[in-house]
Amino acid sequence: MTLLQNEASDVVMTPDNIRTRKLPVAYNIGIAVAALAIAAAIVFPTGIGNWVLVVVLGVVFYLIGLQVIAGRIEGPRAARNRMWQAAIYCACVLAILPLASVVWTLVSKGVSRLDGDFFGSSMNNIGARDPNGGAYHAIIGTLEQVGIAALMAVPLGVLGAIYLVEYGKGKFAGTVRFFVDVMTGIPSIVAGLFVLSFWVLIVSPWFNNGTPQFSGFAASLALTVLMLPTIVRSTEEMLRLVPGPLREGAYALGVPKWKTIVKVVLPTALPGIVTGVMLAIARAAGETAPVLLVAGGAAAINFDPFSGGQQSLSLFVYQQAADASRYAPARAWTAALTLVALVLVLTIAAKLLARRSSLR
Template sequence: MTTINPGVDLKARRLPSWAPVAVAVGAAAVAYLLFYSLEAFGGGLILTGVGAVLLFLVGLLALATVVEGSRAARNRIATSLIYAALTLALLPLVSVAATVVTKGLARLDGEFFTHSMNGITAFDEGGGAYHAIIGTLQQVGIATLITVPLGIAGAIYIVEYGRGRLATAIRFFVDVMTGIPSIVAGLFMLAFWVLIVTPVFNDGRAGYSGIAAALALSVLMLPTVTRSCEEMIRLVPAALREGAYALGVPKWKTIMRIVLPTALPGIVTGVMLAVARAAGETAPVLLVAGNSASINMNPFEGNQSSLAIYIYDQAALASKYGPPRAWAAALTLVGLVLTLTIAAKLLARRNKFAR
């Protein structure tokens, strides 16, 4: 029988919780003295930050090796690198969000949401983005109504019914369309809808319209929706399908009542990614919808603006009033996409399969 010596410590030695913080503070202080205060190697904040990270990793590795052993030390270094990569990835996002919020709030007022730029010159202080908000909502809304049913239907065919060369060809073309530049979609819709289809219903005259922009955006959204829905449907466990088939449920009803509700959260995420991309597109909308400073509630006739075009126009103005309006429109666009995403997520969570 094995006996345990009471004098032997069975618990592995661990660094105290404050040790990594102390090493980080010391590394920051040493890096500040070496690279910033004394301006060694050129100085600068970036070099100081890089030096602090390197000194922290070296110090933590040495301290953890002495106290915990080499294996635990390597684990700590790997964990620290993961957190460093996360921080590095979040820095641009946080910087962009902070810049948009701080600069966009300066011009975000009631007039901005209730007035257009009709009659407002580059050197006038007033004006708003009401016409651009209406255009973005109509164009993206119509594109979503067109794209979501087609994308989900295409994904269902590829996963549940498609076999052989046809399914492979559809998947290949979806992948190819995913990388198509937005300007190509705009040129295609300009040549097809504006110059060929519109003259048939407009006494032989070509004309810009919001529906043309919506169709161009749907070309960009369709591959994203199809691809994301395909991956989400593939993740549905086969046991759910087999259980429904064993109970005598038809395949189409299994897809509608079992597969799609189970994959709904992922499908919503893919749709919102496509919506966010479409809402921020400028080139295809400018090509087929033109631009307008006045309010146009009819997407089937006349030039129509969007928030992306509004931002482009206002940012390019040689006036002190243009950039604040551009930042306010950028904040409005971000807030609009964020609101739609949160609403879609909340609706998806109501699904009983997602709980």
């Protein structure tokens, strides 16, 4: 035993005898290329799919080949680790591919009408054979409707979440959470029907000589109903993530509870709250059914959200996509690109504002 210990103590550990064998990068690339080639040889001659199926089958063949080759070079344990690591990367790529495809299609088809006429004119007096016409009226309608809805939904949603986290206890708070969860999954057309039956048919005749009237404000009410549950749930989760010692430290200094919420809790959770608000705004900006039911849509520009029908970008895309004119698809794609760009700009601006406020 002593002799074995002495011999073991005489062994010098060097990088050569502690380093395990690694799969060369060239082998990894070769496995990927061979997997895609095999998948293409199966899919294209048989006509069972397109390049999407080639990529999916290529990923499967790549993982199988990686497991076999890496098992011979690195051993079973290292091969399993490498295979699962590659599976995670491949899953990430497969998840990004549809998004990249949508963005590419949207940009490639939407740039055809990115001109001054599209952003400076409406569809008023534009016929099926007219190549002109734009979405100025739809952009104005979207900004007004979503803006009014945000002015109503954000304060209500944030205050509701503060109640549930900081004050809500007992059956009433549980009931509120239950209905918020139920409202999260309701179809948008239900919100539109609710506002149609309540505001358009019952309330609006009081202000219009007994005649029901479509309006952009009615669309804002429907969008508010859709935005509220998203804002409440996201804000509630962000407020729950605020560490308890922050509240306790403020209470120990004698700060009132309402001031602790305003000065400590809300600023700490602000980035997450802004994310939830922007998700709700993005959903509201892309809704078509409520606007169609209660705003009606309009071909002319209407700056007054409280009187007369009003258009939105999402409804404009729907109408142009269903139009028989050969110029309508280009207008629909450009309007869709404009809507996505508008939401992106608002999201970036809100993120920068929240980051600046949190740094202060």
